[in-house]
Amino acid sequence: MPEIVQEISCPDCGGPLKVKPGDAIVTCEYCSSDVNLAVGSKYFLKHSIVPPKFDEKAIDELINSWMGRGFLKPGDLARRYRVLSKELQILPLFIVHASVKSDFQGQFTRTGQPIDKSGVLEKQYYWKVLGRRASAFPTREYEVPLSGKTDFNMSKLVPGAKFLNSEIDEKEANDLAGQQLKEHQKFLLEREMDIIQKLDTAVEIIDTEFLHVSAWFITYQYRGKVYELILDACTGEDIKAEIPQIEKRGLKRLFGG
Ligand SMILES: [Zn+2]
Incomplete structure (x- = not known):
């Protein structure tokens, strides 16, 4: 297996760990322990999973019902689509609970007369960072x-699921969340102000949760074009859906235009 670059044993059960290039936290497939490779020891972060409910058999039915659902899809989609690829991925995700406080000062100029604005924007977040x-x-x-x-x-995984280790550890997840939250607070303030003169944002990490979530990555073809579909493997809901445009003729039929 050329993909596996290191031979490491699980500190808990001694089983061989499957380590791929770029992995930071490796989960033991025998005892479900998490190992932080940088530290080389067991990783104690609480680990949860949203396990897949739709397995290989159930997904075909789900895709088929998705194709025929909703009136903004072409009427012949359910008859003409063809699945090109489908993969069940178990993806690592961090949920960073943080308290963020921004001291700001600026001006609102949109209406002509500049209005000074200043204050504190304080918010709590459960911010998601993909691993x-x-x-x-x-x-x-x-x-x-x-x-x-x-x-x-x-044991919560279903056969054929592709389990992905996290390529970042908790510290990096917190750092990334911090950067993104600063950007996000700035984005919120830019809606209220046209000129920002001062902005100091402090991020306090309260705790970080590590979990794996389940998603089906699907590509399908319809009338010669390829589209992408990501379905939640636990609930069956759309996570991301590319839908072919209805042709003008079809729209006229639908709306009588
Ligand atoms: Zn183990």
Whole structure:
């Protein structure tokens, strides 16, 4: 297996750990322990999972019902689509609970007369950071199905699922959340002000949760074009959906235009 670059044993059960290039936290497939490779010891972060409910068999039915659902899809989509690829991924995700405080000073000039604005914007966040550096997964828009969440255990996976270790550890997840939260607070303030003269944002990390979530990554073809679909493997809901445009003729039929 050329993918596996290191031979490391699990500090808990002694089983061989499957380590891939770029992995930071490796989960033992035998005892479900997490190992931080940088430290080389067991990782004690609380680990949860939203396990998949839709396995290989159930997903075909789900895709089929998705194709035929909703009136903004072409009427012949359910008959003409063809699945090109589908993969069930178990993705690492951090949820960073943080308290963020921004001291700001600026001006609102939109209406002509400049109005001075200053104050403190203080908010609590449960900010999501994906544990993979390159993924088409839309982390910001994704809602963790909390009702499906349970303690992590490898036995919760279904056959054929692709389990992905985290490529970042807790510290990096917190740092990334901090940077993104500063940007986000700035974005919120820019809606209220046209000129920002002063902005000091302090991020306090309260705690960090580590979990794995389940998603089906699907590509399908329709009338010669390829589209992407990501379905929540726990709830079956859309996470990301590319839908073919209805042709003008079809729209006229629908709306009588
Ligand atoms: Zn182990």
